[in-house]
Amino acid sequence: MRHPGRVALVLSVACAVGVAGCSTSSSGGAGSGAVTVNPALSKLGPDHGWSQTNVTVDPAKLACGSKAPDPNRGITATSIKIGSLATVTSPGGVAFGDFPTGAKIRLDAANAAGGVAGRHLDLTTTRDDGADPGRDADQAKAIVQQDQAFATLVGTTNGSYIDAFCTAEMPFFGWGNNTGFCGNAIGFGITGCQTPKTGDPRAYDTGGALTIANALPAGTARTAALIGLDNDAARQGIITVGQGLQSAGFKIVYNKSSIPVSGLTDATAIVNAVMTADSGKPPAVVFYVAQFGDAVKLSGALKAAGFKGALVSPIYDPRVSTVPELEGTYALLQWQGGFATDIPAVAQMAADFQKYAPGTALSLTSMAGYWSADMLVKALEKTGQNLTVDAFLKTLNTNYTNYVAAAVPETRWPLNHIAPAPCETLAHLTNGKWTAPALQCGAIAKAP
Incomplete structure:
Protein backbone atom coordinates (compact mmCIF):
# COMPACT_ATOMS: atom_id res chain seq x y z
CA MET A 1 0.00 0.00 0.00
CA ARG A 2 1.31 3.45 -0.91
CA HIS A 3 1.09 6.31 1.53
CA PRO A 4 1.43 9.54 -0.48
CA GLY A 5 3.15 12.27 1.48
CA ARG A 6 4.39 9.87 4.12
CA VAL A 7 6.61 7.88 1.80
CA ALA A 8 8.10 11.20 0.78
CA LEU A 9 9.96 11.24 4.09
CA VAL A 10 11.90 8.35 2.56
CA LEU A 11 14.08 7.91 5.52
CA SER A 12 15.64 4.67 4.59
CA VAL A 13 15.94 4.81 8.28
CA ALA A 14 18.23 1.85 8.54
CA CYS A 15 21.11 4.02 7.40
CA ALA A 16 20.16 6.63 9.90
CA VAL A 17 20.51 4.55 12.99
CA GLY A 18 24.00 3.41 12.64
CA VAL A 19 23.25 -0.12 11.50
CA ALA A 20 24.90 0.61 8.17
CA GLY A 21 21.90 -0.28 6.10
CA CYS A 22 22.41 2.51 3.57
CA SER A 23 26.08 3.33 3.87
CA THR A 24 27.85 3.05 0.55
CA SER A 25 30.88 1.48 2.21
CA SER A 51 30.78 1.15 30.97
CA GLN A 52 33.35 0.99 28.17
CA THR A 53 34.80 -2.33 29.49
CA ASN A 54 37.78 -3.30 27.31
CA VAL A 55 37.33 -0.61 24.64
CA THR A 56 40.10 1.99 24.57
CA VAL A 57 41.45 4.42 22.01
CA ASP A 58 44.98 5.53 21.22
CA PRO A 59 44.55 9.13 20.02
CA ALA A 60 47.87 8.95 18.19
CA LYS A 61 46.46 6.26 15.91
CA LEU A 62 43.45 8.31 14.83
CA ALA A 63 43.60 9.69 11.31
CA CYS A 64 43.42 13.41 10.59
CA GLY A 65 45.37 14.42 13.68
CA SER A 66 47.69 17.02 12.15
CA LYS A 67 47.72 20.76 12.71
CA ALA A 68 45.28 22.70 10.56
CA PRO A 69 46.92 24.28 7.49
CA ASP A 70 44.79 27.38 8.15
CA PRO A 71 43.92 27.44 11.87
CA ASN A 72 41.98 30.71 11.54
CA ARG A 73 39.82 29.50 8.65
CA GLY A 74 36.26 30.83 8.80
CA ILE A 75 36.83 32.95 11.92
CA THR A 76 36.58 36.72 12.25
CA ALA A 77 36.28 38.92 15.31
CA THR A 78 32.50 38.88 14.93
CA SER A 79 31.59 35.65 13.15
CA ILE A 80 32.23 31.94 12.66
CA LYS A 81 31.38 30.36 9.32
CA ILE A 82 29.71 26.94 9.57
CA GLY A 83 29.45 24.69 6.52
CA SER A 84 26.55 22.41 5.68
CA LEU A 85 26.71 19.14 3.73
CA ALA A 86 23.68 16.90 3.39
CA THR A 87 21.90 14.34 1.25
CA VAL A 88 18.97 16.63 0.49
CA THR A 89 17.90 14.79 -2.66
CA SER A 90 18.45 11.22 -3.79
CA PRO A 91 17.40 9.15 -6.80
CA GLY A 92 16.89 6.20 -4.46
CA GLY A 93 14.79 8.14 -1.99
CA VAL A 94 17.23 8.07 0.93
CA ALA A 95 17.44 11.67 2.04
CA PHE A 96 18.16 13.88 5.02
CA GLY A 97 16.50 17.01 3.68
CA ASP A 98 15.42 18.38 7.06
CA PHE A 99 18.82 17.83 8.74
CA PRO A 100 20.01 21.33 7.70
CA THR A 101 16.73 22.82 8.92
CA GLY A 102 17.18 21.31 12.37
CA ALA A 103 20.78 22.51 12.47
CA LYS A 104 19.82 26.05 11.47
CA ILE A 105 17.15 26.17 14.16
CA ARG A 106 19.75 25.49 16.86
CA LEU A 107 22.19 28.01 15.41
CA ASP A 108 19.41 30.62 15.16
CA ALA A 109 18.65 30.07 18.85
CA ALA A 110 22.34 30.48 19.72
CA ASN A 111 22.58 33.67 17.68
CA ALA A 112 19.47 35.08 19.33
CA ALA A 113 21.23 34.57 22.66
CA GLY A 114 24.23 36.58 21.50
CA GLY A 115 26.21 33.99 19.56
CA VAL A 116 29.32 32.45 21.08
CA ALA A 117 31.94 34.66 22.71
CA GLY A 118 30.56 37.62 20.77
CA ARG A 119 30.68 35.84 17.42
CA HIS A 120 27.66 35.23 15.19
CA LEU A 121 27.33 31.72 13.76
CA ASP A 122 26.91 32.01 9.98
CA LEU A 123 25.55 28.85 8.35
CA THR A 124 26.40 28.56 4.66
CA THR A 125 23.98 27.36 2.01
CA THR A 126 23.67 23.59 2.23
CA ARG A 127 25.61 21.65 -0.38
CA ASP A 128 23.57 18.66 -1.56
CA ASP A 129 25.51 15.51 -2.46
CA GLY A 130 22.50 13.85 -4.11
CA ALA A 131 23.49 10.56 -2.41
CA ASP A 132 26.34 10.25 -4.92
CA PRO A 133 29.77 9.42 -3.44
CA GLY A 134 31.66 11.37 -6.09
CA ARG A 135 29.50 14.42 -5.67
CA ASP A 136 29.82 14.09 -1.90
CA ALA A 137 33.61 14.33 -2.23
CA ASP A 138 33.33 17.30 -4.60
CA GLN A 139 30.94 19.17 -2.34
CA ALA A 140 33.28 18.63 0.61
CA LYS A 141 36.12 20.16 -1.42
CA ALA A 142 33.88 23.13 -2.19
CA ILE A 143 33.14 23.64 1.50
CA VAL A 144 36.87 23.67 2.20
CA GLN A 145 38.08 25.68 -0.78
CA GLN A 146 35.15 27.97 -1.63
CA ASP A 147 33.09 28.31 1.54
CA GLN A 148 36.20 28.14 3.75
CA ALA A 149 34.10 27.04 6.70
CA PHE A 150 35.50 26.71 10.20
CA ALA A 151 33.52 23.51 10.85
CA THR A 152 30.76 21.62 9.04
CA LEU A 153 27.45 19.99 9.92
CA VAL A 154 27.08 16.71 8.01
CA GLY A 155 23.92 14.74 7.29
CA THR A 156 24.81 12.36 4.45
CA THR A 157 24.38 8.72 3.49
CA ASN A 158 28.07 8.11 2.82
CA GLY A 159 31.48 9.27 4.01
CA SER A 160 33.27 10.26 0.82
CA TYR A 161 33.75 13.77 2.21
CA ILE A 162 36.42 12.56 4.62
CA ASP A 163 39.48 12.99 2.36
CA ALA A 164 38.82 16.69 1.75
CA PHE A 165 37.94 17.32 5.38
CA CYS A 166 40.99 15.42 6.62
CA THR A 167 43.36 17.41 4.43
CA ALA A 168 41.92 20.66 5.78
CA GLU A 169 41.52 19.39 9.38
CA MET A 170 37.83 20.29 9.14
CA PRO A 171 35.88 19.47 12.33
CA PHE A 172 32.45 18.07 11.49
CA PHE A 173 29.36 17.07 13.43
CA GLY A 174 26.40 14.83 12.63
CA TRP A 175 24.60 11.58 13.39
CA GLY A 176 27.57 9.23 13.17
CA ASN A 177 25.78 7.03 10.66
CA ASN A 178 28.50 6.67 8.02
CA THR A 179 32.15 5.63 7.93
CA GLY A 180 33.40 9.22 7.92
CA PHE A 181 32.61 9.47 11.62
CA CYS A 182 34.93 6.60 12.54
CA GLY A 183 38.64 6.31 13.11
CA ASN A 184 39.62 9.97 12.81
CA ALA A 185 40.10 12.91 15.17
CA ILE A 186 37.84 15.41 13.38
CA GLY A 187 34.42 13.69 13.13
CA PHE A 188 31.99 13.94 16.04
CA GLY A 189 28.78 11.92 15.86
CA ILE A 190 26.14 12.59 18.50
CA THR A 191 25.82 8.82 18.83
CA GLY A 192 29.54 8.10 18.41
CA CYS A 193 31.05 5.94 15.67
CA GLN A 194 28.34 3.66 14.35
CA THR A 195 29.89 2.23 11.18
CA PRO A 196 33.65 1.55 11.29
CA LYS A 197 35.53 1.15 8.05
CA THR A 198 36.33 -2.21 6.54
CA GLY A 199 38.90 -4.04 8.64
CA ASP A 200 38.84 -1.58 11.53
CA GLN A 334 19.34 6.62 20.02
CA TRP A 335 18.06 9.82 21.61
CA GLN A 336 14.71 10.76 23.08
CA GLY A 337 11.87 11.45 20.67
CA GLY A 338 10.43 14.89 20.10
CA PHE A 339 7.17 13.84 21.76
CA ALA A 340 8.82 13.75 25.23
CA THR A 341 8.24 17.41 26.03
CA ASP A 342 8.14 16.69 29.76
CA ILE A 343 11.95 16.66 29.46
CA PRO A 344 13.25 20.26 29.64
CA ALA A 345 15.78 19.92 26.80
CA VAL A 346 13.20 18.33 24.49
CA ALA A 347 10.67 21.02 25.41
CA GLN A 348 13.27 23.68 24.55
CA MET A 349 13.98 22.00 21.23
CA ALA A 350 10.27 21.86 20.40
CA ALA A 351 9.92 25.54 21.32
CA ASP A 352 12.90 26.44 19.12
CA PHE A 353 11.36 24.54 16.19
CA GLN A 354 8.11 26.42 16.66
CA LYS A 355 9.87 29.80 16.92
CA TYR A 356 12.43 29.55 14.14
CA ALA A 357 10.83 27.13 11.65
CA PRO A 358 7.11 26.74 12.40
CA GLY A 359 5.60 23.59 10.95
CA THR A 360 8.88 21.66 10.75
CA ALA A 361 8.33 18.11 11.96
CA LEU A 362 10.43 16.79 14.83
CA SER A 363 11.66 13.94 12.66
CA LEU A 364 14.75 11.84 13.26
CA THR A 365 16.75 13.78 10.72
CA SER A 366 15.67 17.26 11.81
CA MET A 367 16.44 16.34 15.42
CA ALA A 368 19.80 14.94 14.32
CA GLY A 369 20.59 18.30 12.77
CA TYR A 370 19.49 20.17 15.89
CA TRP A 371 21.50 18.04 18.33
CA SER A 372 24.56 18.03 16.05
CA ALA A 373 24.50 21.82 16.00
CA ASP A 374 23.97 21.81 19.75
CA MET A 375 27.15 19.77 20.21
CA LEU A 376 29.02 22.23 17.99
CA VAL A 377 27.73 25.25 19.92
CA LYS A 378 28.65 23.81 23.30
CA ALA A 379 32.16 22.90 22.16
CA LEU A 380 32.60 26.45 20.84
CA GLU A 381 31.44 27.83 24.19
CA LYS A 382 33.95 25.70 26.05
CA THR A 383 36.80 26.69 23.72
CA GLY A 384 36.04 30.35 24.29
CA GLN A 385 37.29 33.59 22.79
CA ASN A 386 40.73 32.38 21.69
CA LEU A 387 39.30 30.23 18.94
CA THR A 388 41.29 28.44 16.26
CA VAL A 389 40.66 25.13 14.50
CA ASP A 390 43.47 23.54 16.50
CA ALA A 391 42.24 24.92 19.83
CA PHE A 392 38.72 23.71 19.05
CA LEU A 393 39.86 20.17 18.23
CA LYS A 394 42.05 20.11 21.33
CA THR A 395 39.00 20.96 23.44
CA LEU A 396 36.94 18.20 21.87
CA ASN A 397 39.64 15.53 21.98
CA THR A 398 40.79 16.10 25.55
CA ASN A 399 38.39 14.11 27.74
CA TYR A 400 35.42 16.02 26.36
CA THR A 401 31.88 14.85 27.12
CA ASN A 402 28.73 15.68 25.18
CA TYR A 403 25.52 15.04 27.10
CA VAL A 404 22.01 16.52 27.19
CA ALA A 405 20.25 15.21 30.28
CA ALA A 406 17.46 12.74 29.44
CA ALA A 407 17.52 13.81 25.77
CA VAL A 408 20.88 12.91 24.19
CA PRO A 409 23.07 10.27 25.85
CA GLU A 410 26.65 10.79 26.89
CA THR A 411 29.46 10.47 24.37
CA ARG A 412 33.13 10.65 25.34
CA TRP A 413 35.94 11.94 23.23
CA PRO A 414 38.24 10.71 21.85
CA LEU A 415 36.76 7.27 22.75
CA ASN A 416 33.65 7.63 20.61
CA HIS A 417 35.71 8.18 17.49
CA ILE A 418 35.97 4.36 17.43
CA ALA A 419 32.85 3.14 19.26
CA PRO A 420 29.12 3.83 19.53
CA ALA A 421 27.29 5.17 22.55
CA PRO A 422 25.45 2.15 24.03
Missing part, protein backbone atom coordinates in the same frame (compact mmCIF):
# COMPACT_ATOMS: atom_id res chain seq x y z
CA SER A 26 31.02 -2.15 3.20
CA SER A 27 32.06 -2.69 6.78
CA GLY A 28 32.79 -6.40 6.98
CA GLY A 29 35.89 -8.09 8.26
CA ALA A 30 37.14 -7.56 11.77
CA GLY A 31 34.72 -7.94 14.62
CA SER A 32 32.01 -9.95 12.87
CA GLY A 33 32.06 -13.06 15.07
CA ALA A 34 29.39 -14.40 17.41
CA VAL A 35 28.96 -12.78 20.83
CA THR A 36 28.22 -14.67 24.04
CA VAL A 37 26.30 -13.44 27.06
CA ASN A 38 28.39 -11.64 29.65
CA PRO A 39 26.41 -11.18 32.90
CA ALA A 40 28.57 -8.18 33.74
CA LEU A 41 27.21 -6.41 30.64
CA SER A 42 23.59 -7.44 31.08
CA LYS A 43 22.25 -4.47 32.98
CA LEU A 44 20.86 -1.15 31.86
CA GLY A 45 21.75 2.07 33.61
CA PRO A 46 21.21 5.82 33.18
CA ASP A 47 21.93 7.76 30.00
CA HIS A 48 25.42 8.66 31.20
CA GLY A 49 28.24 6.96 33.05
CA TRP A 50 28.06 3.81 30.91
CA PRO A 201 38.27 -2.92 15.07
CA ARG A 202 34.63 -2.96 16.11
CA ALA A 203 32.77 -2.48 19.34
CA TYR A 204 29.24 -3.69 19.93
CA ASP A 205 26.79 -2.20 22.39
CA THR A 206 24.33 -3.95 24.66
CA GLY A 207 21.93 -1.07 25.24
CA GLY A 208 19.50 -1.60 22.37
CA ALA A 209 19.17 -5.35 22.86
CA LEU A 210 18.55 -5.04 26.60
CA THR A 211 15.97 -2.33 25.92
CA ILE A 212 14.17 -4.67 23.50
CA ALA A 213 14.38 -7.57 25.97
CA ASN A 214 12.80 -5.46 28.70
CA ALA A 215 9.81 -4.77 26.46
CA LEU A 216 8.95 -8.46 26.11
CA PRO A 217 6.37 -10.08 28.40
CA ALA A 218 7.89 -11.92 31.35
CA GLY A 219 8.91 -15.47 30.46
CA THR A 220 9.09 -14.84 26.71
CA ALA A 221 11.86 -16.81 25.02
CA ARG A 222 14.50 -14.48 23.63
CA THR A 223 14.43 -15.34 19.95
CA ALA A 224 14.85 -12.94 17.06
CA ALA A 225 14.69 -12.72 13.29
CA LEU A 226 16.85 -10.20 11.46
CA ILE A 227 15.85 -9.00 8.00
CA GLY A 228 17.96 -6.67 5.90
CA LEU A 229 18.54 -5.12 2.51
CA ASP A 230 20.47 -7.16 -0.04
CA ASN A 231 23.72 -5.21 0.00
CA ASP A 232 27.06 -5.56 1.75
CA ALA A 233 26.53 -2.67 4.11
CA ALA A 234 23.16 -3.95 5.30
CA ARG A 235 24.61 -7.41 5.82
CA GLN A 236 27.23 -5.93 8.13
CA GLY A 237 24.52 -3.89 9.80
CA ILE A 238 22.64 -7.09 10.55
CA ILE A 239 25.83 -8.54 12.06
CA THR A 240 26.11 -5.51 14.33
CA VAL A 241 22.48 -5.76 15.44
CA GLY A 242 22.80 -9.52 15.89
CA GLN A 243 25.88 -9.19 18.10
CA GLY A 244 24.01 -6.81 20.36
CA LEU A 245 21.03 -9.15 20.58
CA GLN A 246 23.28 -12.12 21.31
CA SER A 247 24.89 -10.19 24.14
CA ALA A 248 21.43 -9.93 25.74
CA GLY A 249 20.78 -13.67 25.42
CA PHE A 250 18.77 -13.67 22.20
CA LYS A 251 18.98 -16.65 19.86
CA ILE A 252 19.04 -15.52 16.25
CA VAL A 253 16.72 -17.91 14.41
CA TYR A 254 16.57 -16.07 11.08
CA ASN A 255 19.25 -13.84 9.61
CA LYS A 256 18.98 -12.87 5.96
CA SER A 257 19.48 -9.75 3.90
CA SER A 258 16.86 -10.69 1.37
CA ILE A 259 15.12 -7.38 0.63
CA PRO A 260 16.04 -6.18 -2.89
CA VAL A 261 17.61 -2.73 -2.91
CA SER A 262 15.12 -1.84 -5.63
CA GLY A 263 12.28 -2.52 -3.20
CA LEU A 264 10.23 -5.44 -1.91
CA THR A 265 7.47 -6.43 -4.31
CA ASP A 266 6.23 -9.54 -2.49
CA ALA A 267 6.89 -10.24 1.20
CA THR A 268 5.37 -13.75 1.13
CA ALA A 269 8.59 -15.77 1.07
CA ILE A 270 10.18 -13.75 3.88
CA VAL A 271 7.05 -13.85 6.01
CA ASN A 272 6.61 -17.60 5.58
CA ALA A 273 10.22 -18.22 6.59
CA VAL A 274 10.03 -15.94 9.63
CA MET A 275 6.76 -17.42 10.87
CA THR A 276 8.37 -20.86 11.18
CA ALA A 277 11.96 -19.81 11.97
CA ASP A 278 11.95 -20.87 15.62
CA SER A 279 11.49 -24.63 15.24
CA GLY A 280 8.21 -24.19 13.41
CA LYS A 281 6.96 -21.11 15.25
CA PRO A 282 7.66 -17.38 14.94
CA PRO A 283 10.33 -15.62 17.01
CA ALA A 284 9.57 -13.16 19.76
CA VAL A 285 11.17 -10.26 17.91
CA VAL A 286 11.55 -9.28 14.27
CA PHE A 287 14.09 -6.54 13.61
CA TYR A 288 14.35 -5.19 10.10
CA VAL A 289 16.90 -2.97 8.42
CA ALA A 290 14.75 -1.70 5.58
CA GLN A 291 13.59 1.32 3.66
CA PHE A 292 10.36 2.93 4.75
CA GLY A 293 8.12 1.38 2.11
CA ASP A 294 9.60 -2.08 2.65
CA ALA A 295 9.20 -1.78 6.41
CA VAL A 296 5.54 -0.88 6.01
CA LYS A 297 5.00 -3.82 3.67
CA LEU A 298 6.78 -6.26 5.99
CA SER A 299 4.91 -5.07 9.06
CA GLY A 300 1.55 -5.40 7.35
CA ALA A 301 2.34 -8.83 5.93
CA LEU A 302 3.63 -10.22 9.22
CA LYS A 303 0.57 -8.95 11.07
CA ALA A 304 -1.70 -10.48 8.43
CA ALA A 305 0.12 -13.79 8.90
CA GLY A 306 -0.68 -13.73 12.61
CA PHE A 307 2.60 -12.48 14.07
CA LYS A 308 2.01 -11.37 17.67
CA GLY A 309 5.54 -10.53 18.77
CA ALA A 310 7.51 -7.29 18.70
CA LEU A 311 8.17 -5.66 15.33
CA VAL A 312 11.21 -3.43 15.78
CA SER A 313 12.93 -1.10 13.35
CA PRO A 314 14.74 2.23 13.46
CA ILE A 315 11.71 3.97 11.92
CA TYR A 316 10.34 6.88 13.91
CA ASP A 317 8.69 9.97 12.53
CA PRO A 318 5.60 11.83 13.77
CA ARG A 319 4.36 11.91 10.16
CA VAL A 320 3.96 8.13 10.00
CA SER A 321 1.95 7.77 13.19
CA THR A 322 -1.28 7.10 11.28
CA VAL A 323 0.12 4.46 8.91
CA PRO A 324 -2.00 1.43 9.91
CA GLU A 325 0.71 -1.14 9.17
CA LEU A 326 2.99 0.53 11.74
CA GLU A 327 0.42 0.58 14.53
CA GLY A 328 1.79 -1.37 17.50
CA THR A 329 5.36 -1.44 16.19
CA TYR A 330 8.49 -0.27 18.00
CA ALA A 331 11.22 2.15 16.97
CA LEU A 332 14.68 1.84 18.51
CA LEU A 333 15.88 5.42 19.07
CA CYS A 423 22.24 4.02 24.73
CA GLU A 424 18.69 3.72 23.38
CA THR A 425 15.04 3.96 24.13
CA LEU A 426 12.24 1.94 22.53
CA ALA A 427 9.41 4.09 21.22
CA HIS A 428 6.03 2.40 20.83
CA LEU A 429 3.32 3.49 18.41
CA THR A 430 -0.10 2.82 19.93
CA ASN A 431 -3.41 4.41 18.92
CA GLY A 432 -1.53 6.69 16.55
CA LYS A 433 0.70 8.10 19.29
CA TRP A 434 4.40 7.58 20.03
CA THR A 435 5.58 7.10 23.59
CA ALA A 436 8.89 5.93 25.03
CA PRO A 437 10.50 5.28 28.40
CA ALA A 438 13.62 7.11 29.55
CA LEU A 439 16.87 6.68 27.67
CA GLN A 440 19.06 3.97 29.17
CA CYS A 441 22.56 2.75 28.47
CA GLY A 442 24.20 -0.63 28.45
CA ALA A 443 27.90 -1.08 27.80
CA ILE A 444 30.31 -1.34 24.89
CA ALA A 445 32.79 -4.17 24.37
CA LYS A 446 35.20 -5.28 21.68
CA ALA A 447 33.51 -7.38 19.02
CA PRO A 448 35.11 -10.80 18.42
